[in-house]
Each structure stands twice: as structure tokens, then as C-alpha cells.
Amino acid sequence: MTQINLQKLANICSQLQSFSSTGATNSKDLLNQNSIFALVGMQNSTNDAEKLNGKSINYIIKIAKEILSAFLTNNEKSEATEEVNKNKKDAKDIDNKITSTTENFQKEVDLIIQNIDMNIEIINTALENIEEKKEAIEDAKEKLEDKKKEIEEQKEQLTKTTDRDQQLTILWNIKKLAAEIPGILSSIEEFQDVLAEHSEEVTNASSAIESLNENSVEVQSNTQEKIAEITSANNEEIIDNTASITTAGNKNFPTATAATEAAIVATTSGVGAGVATKLENVAKDNTSAVGVRVAGAGSNLGLTLESLRKIASVQTELVGVIADIDNKISNATNLIGSWNSTVEPLITSIGSINKINESVEELASFVNEDIDNIDKISTKANDEKTSQTDKNNNNNENNVSKKFKTLDFNTSRLSFGV
Numbered sequence: 001m002t003q004i005n006l007q008k009l010a011n012i013c014s015q016l017q018s019f020s021s022t023g024a025t026n027s028k029d030l031l032n033q034n035s036i037f038a039l040v041g042m043q044n045s046t047n048d049a050e051k052l053n054g055k056s057i058n059y060i061i062k063i064a065k066e067i068l069s070a071f072l073t074n075n076e077k078s079e080a081t082e083e084v085n086k087n088k089k090d091a092k093d094i095d096n097k098i099t100s101t102t103e104n105f106q107k108e109v110d111l112i113i114q115n116i117d118m119n120i121e122i123i124n125t126a127l128e129n130i131e132e133k134k135e136a137i138e139d140a141k142e143k144l145e146d147k148k149k150e151i152e153e154q155k156e157q158l159t160k161t162t163d164r165d166q167q168l169t170i171l172w173n174i175k176k177l178a179a180e181i182p183g184i185l186s187s188i189e190e191f192q193d194v195l196a197e198h199s200e201e202v203t204n205a206s207s208a209i210e211s212l213n214e215n216s217v218e219v220q221s222n223t224q225e226k227i228a229e230i231t232s233a234n235n236e237e238i239i240d241n242t243a244s245i246t247t248a249g250n251k252n253f254p255t256a257t258a259a260t261e262a263a264i265v266a267t268t269s270g271v272g273a274g275v276a277t278k279l280e281n282v283a284k285d286n287t288s289a290v291g292v293r294v295a296g297a298g299s300n301l302g303l304t305l306e307s308l309r310k311i312a313s314v315q316t317e318l319v320g321v322i323a324d325i326d327n328k329i330s331n332a333t334n335l336i337g338s339w340n341s342t343v344e345p346l347i348t349s350i351g352s353i354n355k356i357n358e359s360v361e362e363l364a365s366f367v368n369e370d371i372d373n374i375d376k377i378s379t380k381a382n383d384e385k386t387s388q389t390d391k392n393n394n395n396n397e398n399n400v401s402k403k404f405k406t407l408d409f410n411t412s413r414l415s416f417g418v
Contacts, residue, residue: 052254074285076252076400077292080244084296087240091303094234098310105223105314109321112216117329119205121214122150123335126198129341133191137349140188141416144181144356147416151363153175155407164374167404171374175367178194181360181414185353192350195343201338223318231311234300237304248293254284349416358412366405373403 151174158170263279 005142018345024071027098030055050149068301074281076255076285076289080248080252080292080296084242084292084300087237087244087300088303090233091237091300094230094237094307095310096235097226097230098307098314101223102227102314103311104315105318107220107296108219109216109325112212112219113321113325113328116209116212116325116332119208119228120328120332120335123202123332123339126202126336127339127342130198130339130346133188133194134342134346137191137346140184141349144414144416146182147177147184148411151414152411154410155411158404158407162375168374171367171371171406173406175364175371178309178367179359185356188350189353191346192353195346199343199347202336206332206336209329212402213325213329216322220318220322223314226309227314227318230307230387234304234307234311237329239299240299241287241304244293244300245355246296248290252286252289252293256283256290257284259283285313356414356416363406363409363414366409370404370406 154170154174154177158174159165161167161170259279259282263276263283267276
């Protein structure tokens with residue numbers, strides 16, 4: 001709104017009234033007339049006699065009064081109301097954005113945390129199940145080691161005797177011990193499928209947790225960006241509402257005061273009730289604008305301050321959620337590490353079953369071959385009758401003891417992981 005010295009305005013109104021009744025007749029009147037031209041934005045030519053006649057003066061007075069009337073329209077309260085309502089709407093929009101952002105953030109992180117917990121539970125369950133299977137595998141490993149030691153002891157005895165009957169007994173003992181190994185291994189063969197199934201579950205859970213962590217980072221980043229935008233908009237609202245109060249203090253209140261004083265001047269100077277009424281209306285309009293702006297801005301600033309509190313709360317919550325998710329990811333990482341350290345030796349052990357069974361079959365074939373050789377030598381010995389033949393048989397016995405294929409078998413091949 002254009003600023004104007006209202007005391008000067010009252011004086012000009014008085015001049016206009018004087019012109020309308022007497023016309024301009026001297027240099028003083030011309031000076032007064034020029035001041036009116038300055039108000040209405042027109043330039044007076046003192047050399048143009050045509051403009052100095054009564055008709056021209058009345059025309060100028062008419063224009064000046066119309067401009068004066070337009071200038072004194074009572075729009076300040078209306079403008080203040082519109083301004084306050086707009087700021088209120090903006091403040092509520094910001095509050096709604098905070099609520100929406102908070103709700104969306106909470107839904108997204110709740111889903112992320114729920115899925116992380118679900119996948120952690122999958123890893124925990126797999127680890128617990130495998131720990132149970134691990135005991136069975138350790139038991140099988142211990143039994144297998146016992147059989148291996150017994151076989152090694154029998155092999156050692158085989159090297160120390162040349163008696164065919166003892167040799168046969170030892171070989172049959174080794175064959176019996178070897179035959180017991182597949183039964184030991186069969187007790188853990190069924191775990192192979194279970195281990196493979198759990199391994200797949202843990203691998204999928206691990207990948208899911210990694211994706212959820214990335215999703216969490218994205219959600220946090222997007223939320224922080226939205227909060228920054230909302231905070232900036234809220235700060236602008238604080239500035240806008242502060243400006244409303246400033247307008248009320250620097251414009252509306254002084255204008256209302258000056259208009260009230262000018263109305264009194266207009267009344268006492270004889271300008272007339274019409275001008276005084278206009279000035280009184282200006283005073284009332286600006287006084288009302290003061291009330292609207294101050295009360296409205298105060299209420300709106302309350303909304304913006306509440307928004308600031310909510311923003312601070314969301315930021316605090318964001319920090320807490322980040323810490324919670326980080327802890328869960330760390331827990332999941334530790335569980336995956338425990339899974340790997342537990343499962344790797346089990347995979348090696350179970351993966352050795354086929355090789356151990358193959359080795360057992362090879363050992364059994366060596367033992368059978370050695371037994372057949374002893375039987376052949378024994379049959380041949382029974383057909384020999386001379387002492388020289390007996391001597392040769394003793395030599396053959398020694399030769400046979402040195403040629404047992406069973407003795408060449410490496411019993412370490414009966415261990416897991418070899």
C-alpha cells in the first residue's frame with residue numbers, strides 16, 4: 001500500500017474544497033494547485049490559460065477526489081485475512097507433510113526390521129539344527145577313528161607273524177572292522193540333504209539381509225532429504241509470519257494512528273464529514289488488519305514451532321532406527337560367521353563319506369586277495385610230503401607275509417576330510 005502523509009492529505013482535501021468553491025485566481029492558488037497535481041501524478045502548465053478556468057479546475061478536483069477515494073479503499077483487513085489464511089494453510093500443509101513422512105518412514109523401517117528379524121531367525125534355526133547334527137557327526141568321526149586304530153593295530157600284528165592261521169584271523173578281523181565302517185557313515189549320510197537345505201536357506205537369508213541393509217540406507221537418505229525440505233519450508237513460514245507481525249507494527253498500526261489524527265484534523269479544519277469518515281474508515285481498517293495479522297501470525301507461528309518439535313522428534317527417531325538396524329545387521333553378520341565356521345568342517349566331513357566308502361571297498365578287496373593267496377599256499381603245502389617241501393613252504397610263508405596288499409593300504413584314507 002502506498003504510504004502518504006495523512007496530515008498533508010487533510011490539507012490537500014481542504015485545498016480541493018477551496019478550489020471547487022472559488023477557483024484559482026492567484027499565484028498562491030497556483031502553488032496549491034501544483035501540490036494537487038503532484039498528488040494525482042499530473043503536470044500543470046502555468047502558461048496554459050485554458051487550464052486555469054473554473055471548468056478545468058473542477059475537472060481536476062473531480063479526478064483528484066476519485067484518486068483519493070481509490071487510495072483510501074479499506075482493503076488492509078481483507079489483505080491481512082488472506083495473508084494469514086494462506087500462511088495458516090501453508091503451515092498445516094507442512095504439518096501434514098511431517099506426519100506423512102513420519103508414517104511412511106515408520107512403515108518402511110518397521111517392514112525392514114521385521115524382515116531382518118525373520119532372516120536372522122532363519123539363520124538361528126539353521127545353526128541350532130546343524131549344532132545337533134554336528135554332535136552326531138562328531139560321534140561318527142570318533143567311532144571311525146576307533147575303527148581306523150583297530151585296523152592299524154591288526155596291520156601291525158600282521159607284520160609280526162608268519163603263522164598262516166594267525167594271518168588269516170588277522171585278515172578276517174580287518175575285513176570285519178572295514179565292514180562296520182559303512183554302518184557308521186550311514187548314520188550321518190542323511191544329514192547331507194539337511195545340511196544342503198540349511199546352507200541354501202542361510203545363503204538366501206544372507207543375501208536378503210544385505211539387500212534390506214541397502215534398502216534401509218536408501219529409506220534413511222530419502223527421509224533425511226524430505227526432512228531437510230520440510231525444515232526449509234517451515235523456516236520460510238516462520239519468516240512469512242514474522243513479516244506479518246512486522247507489517248502490522250510498521251505499517252498498519254502507524255497508518256491507523258495517523259488516519260485517526262487526520263480524521264480529527266479534517267473534522268476541525270472544515271474539510272467536511274465525508275473526508276473525515278473516509279479517514280476514520282482507514283483507521284478502522286488498519287486497526288482490524290493489526291489484530292488479524294498479529295493474532296493470525298501468532299497462531300501460525302505456534303503451528304510452525306510445533307512442526308519444529310515434530311521434525312526434531314523424527315530426527316531423533318531416525319538416529320535410533322539407524323542404530324537399531326546397524327545392531328541387527330551386526331548380529332546377523334556374526335551369526336553368518338558362526339554358521340560358516342560350524343558348517344565348513346561338516347561339509348568337508350560329509351563330503352568325505354563317498355571317498356571313505358570307496359577306500360573301505362578297496363581295503364576289503366585287498367584283504368580278500370590276501371586271504372585267497374594264503375588259502376592257495378595252504379592247499380599247496382598239504383600236497384607236499386618231503387622235508388624239503390616243508391622248508392620251501394616256510395620260505396613261502398615268509399614271502400607271503402611280505403607281500404600282503406593289506407599292509408600297503410593307507411588307513412589315513414579312512415578319516416574325514418582326507
